[in-house]
Amino acid sequence: MAARRTIFITGAGIGGLTASLALANKGFRVVVLEKAERLEEVGAGLQLSPNASRILIELGLNDRLSRRAVMPEAISIMSVRAGGELLRVPLGKEASERAGAPYWVIHRADLQAALADAVDAHPDIDLRLGCHFEDFASHARGLTVVHRRGNERRQDVGLALIGADGVWSTVRNHLYPEAQPQFSGLIAWRGTLEARQLPREYTAPRVQLWMGPNAHLVAYPISAGRQINLVAVLPGTWNRPGWSEPGDEQELRNAFEAAGWTGTVRMLIGAVDSWRKWALFSMREDCGWYQGAVALLGDAVHGMLPFAAQGAGMAIEDAAVLAHVLSERPAESSQVVAALKRYERLRRSRVARVQRLAARQGRIYHLTGPMALARDLTIKALGPQRMLARQRWIYDWRL
Numbered sequence: 001m002a003a004r005r006t007i008f009i010t011g012a013g014i015g016g017l018t019a020s021l022a023l024a025n026k027g028f029r030v031v032v033l034e035k036a037e038r039l040e041e042v043g044a045g046l047q048l049s050p051n052a053s054r055i056l057i058e059l060g061l062n063d064r065l066s067r068r069a070v071m072p073e074a075i076s077i078m079s080v081r082a083g084g085e086l087l088r089v090p091l092g093k094e095a096s097e098r099a100g101a102p103y104w105v106i107h108r109a110d111l112q113a114a115l116a117d118a119v120d121a122h123p124d125i126d127l128r129l130g131c132h133f134e135d136f137a138s139h140a141r142g143l144t145v146v147h148r149r150g151n152e153r154r155q156d157v158g159l160a161l162i163g164a165d166g167v168w169s170t171v172r173n174h175l176y177p178e179a180q181p182q183f184s185g186l187i188a189w190r191g192t193l194e195a196r197q198l199p200r201e202y203t204a205p206r207v208q209l210w211m212g213p214n215a216h217l218v219a220y221p222i223s224a225g226r227q228i229n230l231v232a233v234l235p236g237t238w239n240r241p242g243w244s245e246p247g248d249e250q251e252l253r254n255a256f257e258a259a260g261w262t263g264t265v266r267m268l269i270g271a272v273d274s275w276r277k278w279a280l281f282s283m284r285e286d287c288g289w290y291q292g293a294v295a296l297l298g299d300a301v302h303g304m305l306p307f308a309a310q311g312a313g314m315a316i317e318d319a320a321v322l323a324h325v326l327s328e329r330p331a332e333s334s335q336v337v338a339a340l341k342r343y344e345r346l347r348r349s350r351v352a353r354v355q356r357l358a359a360r361q362g363r364i365y366h367l368t369g370p371m372a373l374a375r376d377l378t379i380k381a382l383g384p385q386r387m388l389a390r391q392r393w394i395y396d397w398r399l
Contacts, residue, residue: 005027005331008033010161010163014108014316015297017116024124026326026327030125032126035132037130044108045229045231047220049313049394050395051313052312068223070222072092072221073091073204074089075091075206077387080211081372086380087380130150134153136294138292143293159336160295162294164297164298167282167300172300175288187280188280189232193273203221213366214259215233216232230272232252233280253266289347290337292336304351304355321346326343350397
């Protein structure tokens with residue numbers, strides 16, 4: 001296929017792979033540049049609400065994903081101050097049917113593997129592993145992308161370049177070097193355990209959110225229910241860039257014991273043999289989305305805190321919108337800038353609203369004293385249906 005219909009994507013994470021499938025399905029040739037020599041799981045579980053799962057199903061991934069994903073019956077909102085469950089927000093089949101797509105919890109590796117299999121099977125996608133993006137140059141024919149694999153340096157011509165290379169994006173540094181991730185002062189710890197290690201009452205297909213003083217814990221099943229994914233979030237000063245560093249199990253246990261968390265939470269934490277941790281960074285809302293024929297996608301432009309469970313969802317939405325706006329116009333370099341301008345206009349306000357929601361919910365989860373009491377009373381007063389209704393602006397989104 002001619003270079004005039006070739007789009008380069010840097011990064012083979014969830015956003016980059018989804019974008020490659022969405023663009024290829026619109027008739028573009030896609031080249032994905034991934035610096036890793038092989039695709040490996042980074043992180044553990046993630047949540048895919050209907051706004052994201054709908055897109056993945058439309059891309060033909062339902063069979064691949066439904067076998068490994070879990071459809072939780074509910075989200076249980078738990079309070080350490082209250083000593084147990086405040087509210088159970090219904091999900092399951094009924095809520096999924098209303099939204100027109102399922103709410104899934106899934107191991108990140110399972111999602112990435114499903115995307116990668118679909119990419120490998122698509123004749124118009126070229127996934128180049130061990131390939132480092134270096135630079136680009138714009139010209140009348142589009143742009144030239146410079147990349148390197150080992151000692152081989154290549155220059156290829158394409159219609160556009162999409163930076164889907166994460167919160168530490170190299171493409172973004174070329175466009176907006178002043179836009180850098182901001183450390184939140186929070187550290188997330190993740191671990192998994194086999195479901196059979198726990199009593200049956202702790203392995204039900206639901207998402208558990210435990211809120212406590214200056215910390216919170218999320219637990220839910222993944223890998224078709226065989227494993228339980230745990231994420232604990234605590235304040236801290238360690239802020240090394242990256243997604244996965246070994247964590248000191250005793251440090252985590254001590255933090256929750258010192259704060260007086262319930263025995264159930266301490267039991268869950270103690271059941272995990274190995275913890276990994278990552279410092280939580282986010283991007284400012286005012287980061288630019290594109291320049292010329294180069295655009296950013298996912299964490300590269302709107303890295304957010306994980307407290308709305310929408311980081312992957314927003315990247316998946318970005319991918320769908322990007323493919324849509326580029327396919328609306330002729331595949332000509334003169335039309336790309338207008339398409340990317342429309343992409344930014346369609347995405348910026350929604351994503352910023354989700355970013356603000358995530359930051360606000362993180363603060364709410366960690367309240368202490370009288371403010372925690374007020375939070376718990378408010379949640380109980382809202383009731384399950386009104387709590388679910390507050391999420392519909394996210395879940396019901398359609399292109």
